[in-house]
Amino acid sequence: xxxxxxxxxxxxxxxxxxxxxxxxxxxxxxxxxxxxxxxxxxxxxxxxxxxxxxxxxxxxxxxxxxxxxxxxxxxxxxxxxxxxxxxxxxxxxxxxxxxxxxxxxxxxxxxxxxxxxxxxxxxxxxxxxxxxxxxxxxxxxxxxxxxxxxxxxxxxxxxxxxxxxxxxxxxxxxxxxxxxxxxxxxxxxxxxxxxxxxxxxxxxxxxxxxxxxxxxxxxxxxxxxxxxxxxxxxxxxxxxxxxxxxxxxxxxxxxxxxxxxxx
Numbered sequence: 001x002x003x004x005x006x007x008x009x010x011x012x013x014x015x016x017x018x019x020x021x022x023x024x025x026x027x028x029x030x031x032x033x034x035x036x037x038x039x040x041x042x043x044x045x046x047x048x049x050x051x052x053x054x055x056x057x058x059x060x061x062x063x064x065x066x067x068x069x070x071x072x073x074x075x076x077x078x079x080x081x082x083x084x085x086x087x088x089x090x091x092x093x094x095x096x097x098x099x100x101x102x103x104x105x106x107x108x109x110x111x112x113x114x115x116x117x118x119x120x121x122x123x124x125x126x127x128x129x130x131x132x133x134x135x136x137x138x139x140x141x142x143x144x145x146x147x148x149x150x151x152x153x154x155x156x157x158x159x160x161x162x163x164x165x166x167x168x169x170x171x172x173x174x175x176x177x178x179x180x181x182x183x184x185x186x187x188x189x190x191x192x193x194x195x196x197x198x199x200x201x202x203x204x205x206x207x208x209x210x211x212x213x214x215x216x217x218x219x220x221x222x223x224x225x226x227x228x229x230x231x232x233x234x235x236x237x238x239x240x241x242x243x244x245x246x247x248x249x250x251x252x253x254x255x256x257x258x259x260x261x262x263x
Contacts, residue, residue: 021069118143127174149239193235203227
């Protein structure tokens with residue numbers, strides 16, 4: 001038996017147990033019962049399943065009626081910081097201190113129109129507000145895919161106005177009851193930047209002292225290395241640099257080199 005052989009619902013419960021034991025160091029039936037509203041009997045079944053999957057079984061404390069992980073605990077899966085914070089804050093109100101994020105709400109009607117044009121391989125006439133000029137002007141685009149930079153969803157499309165692939169924010173597309181579309185008059189050019197992968201070499205800023213640089217390497221998870229590498233599509237490298245604030249004068253990291261990856 002492995003994780004992939006479980007149905008989706010039970011796999012989610014097993015992963016919760018694994019995350020509790022990894023990040024809280026303990027887990028009991030209540031963790032499953034409260035989160036998933038399942039019976040005590042089902043929670044017991046899930047624990048037996050987890051014990052059959054893990055290579056480092058937790059120790060059961062009969063007095064506390066809780067399983068505790070040991071120093072050799074090996075997680076079944078990874079968890080992102082958002083998942084870890086969500087897990088930790090459940091019973092610790094003092095941890096409930098995440099900063100509010102901008103409400104960059106897209107209009108679902110606009111997104112649906114863009115999605116239909118993309119899936120039907122049609123051009124669509126949008127009215128788009130430019131950040132540079134502040135003007136809202138109509139232009140024909142050929143949508144090809146959506147992508148996410150960690151903060152906002154973007155639409156990658158061929159711009160007939162500019163004769164190149166560009167990224168558009170659906171939130172800047174004017175909502176209209178009916179947006180004109182048309183058959184594509186020619187096959188779209190190959191999207192070189194999307195299909196080209198690059199490697200970014202990132203290191204502590206050169207202005208930092210040796211001691212400060214050691215702290216930065218520790219903070220970002222490369223204490224024994226001089227740099228870390230991030231691989232992404234060339235079209236997305238801009239978003240990586242912005243997300244990591246590599247162009248910020250006060251950032252702790254800087255871009256050392258960017259190179260194309262030969263496939």
